[in-house]
Amino acid sequence: MSLFTSTPRERRMAWRAGLFVTGGLVLAGIVVFFIGQETQLFEKHVTYRTYFPNVQGLTDQSPVWLGGLEVGQVESITFPEDAPDKGIEVRFRVSQKYAGRVREDSVVRLSSLGVLGEKAVDLTLGGPTAQHVADGGVLRSDTSGDLNTLLTAAGQVLNDSRAISGALRTAVETYADPKLAQDVSASLHSLRTLLEEVEKGDGVLHALIYDKEAGKQVRGLLANASQVAERVDGAVGHVEALLEEVRKGDGTAHALIYGKEGAQALAELGSAAGQLAGLIEDAKASPNGAVHQLVYGDARGMFADLGSVAADLKKITSTVANGEGTVGGLISDPTIYEDLRQVLGNVKRNRLLRSLVRFSVNNREELDQMGKIKGEQQETGTGGSGKK
Secondary structure, eight states, X not given: OOTXXXXXXXXXXXXXXXXXXXXXXXXXHHHHHHHHHHHTTTSOEEEEEEEESOOTTOOTTOEEEETTEEEEEEEEEEOOSSOGGGOEEEEEEEETTTGGGOBTTOEEEEEESSTTXXXXXXXXXXXXXXXXXXXXXXXEEEOTTOHHHHHHHHHHHHHHHHHHHHHHHHHHHXXXXXXXXXXXXXXXXXXXXXXXXXXXXXXXXXXXXHOHXXXXXXXXXXXXXXXXXXXXXXXXXXXXXXXXXXXXXXXHHHHHHHSHHHHXXXXXXXXXXXXXXXXXXXXXXXXXXXXXXXXXXXXXXXXXXXXXXXXXXXXXXXXXXXXXXXXXXXXXXXXXXXXHHHHHHHHHHOHHHHHHHHHHHHTHHHHHHHHHHHHHHHHXXXXXXXXX
């Protein structure tokens, strides 16, 4: 049937069919347009990945939110074969015009859309200084903000509260014991009595609290203690400075501790100690020695002799001091000094005496030898006459 050869009725039917088909196509195009606008079907996307230990009911086609704005949807939820230790892999796509706000510091969380438990992927906005994430990159996940996690934590808090309330009930029951109440009452009575005694008595606490003079003394003691502490602090500082000087200086102490001279001095000290020990052993082994008698023997005779010598010296010095004897006269009598001086002057002036003195000095050894020979001859003669 041709449009030009058909009857008017057929032409009307054809026009109606064409208009119906055209309207259907236009309506279908409008529907597809709105559906594509809603699902971002005709936009370019960037795909990201993340991993969760539990997706908590998240499904494919769940929405993806970025800062509260829906920017994409979930593509797939799988168990990765290449990384089984990472948990469940969630792959989602984000519209390319929003992908610039997804950075390396962005965090992926699971959030609930309502009380029915529908899940969505929530992305945090990345910082301006963080790097962009490439297509197919992995983002860090976090499960702290999920409603189920919060409910689990709330349940744990309720369990802890129940345990605390049970402990409080036990404590209250313990404190409700009449014997405990009596003990507490007795303790309060004793405390009241003690405070009254402190207030009205004459003990140390009363003096410290109510006596001004005692307060002054306590303050003085505290001041003295503070001064002592300052002195101790200063002494510690001096000791530290001294130790630092010994450690870093070049004195005797540094040489003894850190240098080779210290080892040499210790060796010499050990040698001296050995010699002293030898002397002590010799003194022990020599019973007739003076040291042995002083340490181990009876030294009363020696001390008596020393006392006698000291007494004689005292008597001699007393005689000399009193001007008695020749030495005393020389010291205390000026006339003897003048006479001796005059005699010596006469000797110097007399040539014969001066020659005799010079001869005696020069030939002193020969004169002594002659005197010894004469003495021996006299002794021999005396011995011979005795024999006769």
